[in-house]
Amino acid sequence: MAALPILPFGDRNPEIDPEAYVSPQATIVGDVEIGARANIWPGVVIRGDHASVRIGESTCIQDSTVIHAHSEDNPAIIGNHTVIGTASVIHGVYIGDTASIGEGCVIFDGATLGEGVMLAPGSIVPSNVVIPPRSLNSGAPAAQIRELSRDEVEQQTVRAETIAQVFQKLRRWQSL
Numbered sequence: 001m002a003a004l005p006i007l008p009f010g011d012r013n014p015e016i017d018p019e020a021y022v023s024p025q026a027t028i029v030g031d032v033e034i035g036a037r038a039n040i041w042p043g044v045v046i047r048g049d050h051a052s053v054r055i056g057e058s059t060c061i062q063d064s065t066v067i068h069a070h071s072e073d074n075p076a077i078i079g080n081h082t083v084i085g086t087a088s089v090i091h092g093v094y095i096g097d098t099a100s101i102g103e104g105c106v107i108f109d110g111a112t113l114g115e116g117v118m119l120a121p122g123s124i125v126p127s128n129v130v131i132p133p134r135s136l137n138s139g140a141p142a143a144q145i146r147e148l149s150r151d152e153v154e155q156q157t158v159r160a161e162t163i164a165q166v167f168q169k170l171r172r173w174q175s176l
Contacts, residue, residue, distance in 0.1 A: 009049045017057075021167040035059065035080065039167035051092060056080035058164040062103075065090070074109045081160040085121060093125075096133065098156045116153035120145075 006014050006022070009030030016022060019036040026040045031048035034040065035057035043064040046053055051069035053076040055061065060083045067090040069076045074092030078084065082095055085103035092109040095101065099113055102121030107113070111125045114133030119125070124140040131137055134153055136145045 009047075012048060014046075014048070019168070021171045037164040037168060039164060041065075041086075051075045054078065056082065056097065058160050060084065060160055060163045060167075062086040062088075068092070070109055079115070081157045083156070083160050083163065098153055098160070100156045100159070116148060116156065118148060118152070118156065 005027045007029045012031035014028045014030065014032040016034045017036040020034045021039040022028065023040055023042040025042035026044040029047045029049055031052040032046050034055045037058045038055050040061045041063045044061050045066045047068035051072045051074065053067055053069060055078045057080045059078055059080060061067065062085055064087045065084050067076050069092035071092065076090055076092050078095045079097035079099065081097055082099040084090065084101045085105065087103060088101055088105045090107050093107045093111045093113065095113045096115035096117065098115060099117045101119045102123060104122045105119050107125040108127040110128040113131045116134040117131050118136045119142060120138035123138050123142040125131065125142045131142065134148045136148055137143060138145055
């Protein structure tokens with residue numbers, strides 16, 4: 001398997017759990033922590049150059065997503081069992097556990113997305129906006145459409161775990 005582009009920035013080095021999957025085509029820089037069974041897909045860039053980035057367990061960061069933080073006041077923290085859709089851009093935000101961020105979303109500095117939030121594809125969350133837990137949100141700027149049921153939030157957890165299991169198999173196959 002090819003060497004991964006996992007790079008220090010100053011005295012900050014990425015810490016990746018041995019059970020995580022990181023695509024050889026992803027780039028991880030600086031003060032980044034990636035939890036167990038998380039999966040980082042091709043083309044993803046995660047930069048902990050100006051502030052820390054924390055990605056939880058069984059969290060899925062899909063193709064061509066960019067995650068970074070501009071200042072120590074707004075680190076990027078993404079919870080457990082969260083799915084970040086393809087080509088999303090995440091700037092110094094807090095995203096709670098079991099969230100589902102649709103493809104092509106942009107979330108700006110200081111935003112907070114509660115546990116179980118679902119953000120429709122293409123949505124934009126402005127700086128410092130707080131999105132309540134267990135809510136479906138859409139638009140530019142994102143606005144709440146409705147509350148999510150417990151079953152809908154549980155399905156988000158199941159989806160994240162299913163994706164994590166697929167990438168655990170891929171990781172094992174690549175090591176053969």
